[in-house]
Amino acid sequence: GAVVSQHPSWVICKSGTSVKIECRSLDFQATTMFWYRQFPKQSLMLMATSNEGSKATYEQGVEKDKFLINHASLTLSTLTVTSAHPEDSSFYICSARGNEQFFGPGTRLTVL
Amino acid sequence: AQTVTQSQPEMSVQEAETVTLSCTYDTSESDYYLFWYKQPPSRQMILVIRQEAYKQQNATENRFSVNFQKAAKSFSLKISDSQLGDAAMYFCAYRSYVNRDDKIIFGKGTRLHILP
Numbered sequence: 246g247a248v249v250s251q252h253p254s255w256v257i258c259k260s261g262t263s264v265k266i267e268c269r270s271l272d273f274q275a276t277t278m279f280w281y282r283q284f285p286k287q288s289l290m291l292m293a294t295s296n297e298g299s300k301a302t303y304e305q306g307v308e309k310d311k312f313l314i315n316h317a318s319l320t321l322s323t324l325t326v327t328s329a330h331p332e333d334s335s336f337y338i339c340s341a342r343g344n345e346q347f348f349g350p351g352t353r354l355t356v357l
Numbered sequence: 358a359q360t361v362t363q364s365q366p367e368m369s370v371q372e373a374e375t376v377t378l379s380c381t382y383d384t385s386e387s388d389y390y391l392f393w394y395k396q397p398p399s400r401q402m403i404l405v406i407r408q409e410a411y412k413q414q415n416a417t418e419n420r421f422s423v424n425f426q427k428a429a430k431s432f433s434l435k436i437s438d439s440q441l442g443d444a445a446m447y448f449c450a451y452r453s454y455v456n457r458d459d460k461i462i463f464g465k466g467t468r469l470h471i472l473p
Contacts, residue, residue: 283400287465288463288464289448336400350399351401
């Protein structure tokens with residue numbers, strides 16, 4: 246099946262700093278990628294839909310200025326958590342839309 | 358708006374036995390996809406099975422099968438001959454058929470324990 250990678254797999258940062266997470270489709274082109282957030286023992290919550298070459302569409306309640314999404318190519322979307330705070334600590338998962346939706350392995354973010 | 362409901366937060370089954378996970382959904386659309394995803398402790402989302410709503414035949418994948426009742430908006434997953442590796446969080450999910458780029462809507466999940 247198609248492969249989606251995420252980098253880094255885990256990151257620890259200080260409060261107030263920014264963190265960038267990359268999502269890559271390794272063997273297919275994805276015009277659409279999705280970013281999810283998952284709290285412990287909870288379901289995946291869609292944060293935004295990322296479309297190549299255009300602005301991302303954010304779900305209600307997600308701060309677009311805090312969670313910056315860039316989809317500059319057909320194989321790469323990035324999520325930047327700006328001015329991170331401890332409450333942003335979570336597991337972030339991306340997925341890429343090929344002939345089906347394929348999920349990355351996730352990134353665990355811990356903000357101290 | 359579409360919703361997906363999983364009413365069983367946790368379930369347990371003896372190894373080699375059969376277990377059924379329940380899922381109901383709500384939609385006004387006539388064409389859509391339904392999925393069951395597995396999330397093991399590694400947290401990698403794995404597609405277990407997919408059902409197209411226009412197909413009357415229930416999807417099967419080896420030990421995994423679904424009971425799709427379109428009129429009742431029910432989509433249960435049956436796991437036969439349960440194995441220790443089946444222990445995971447299982448999410449029922451919905452996606453629109455018309456809008457190919459539409460988002461996947463997940464249920465809250467059912468944690469499945471396999472008892473040796």
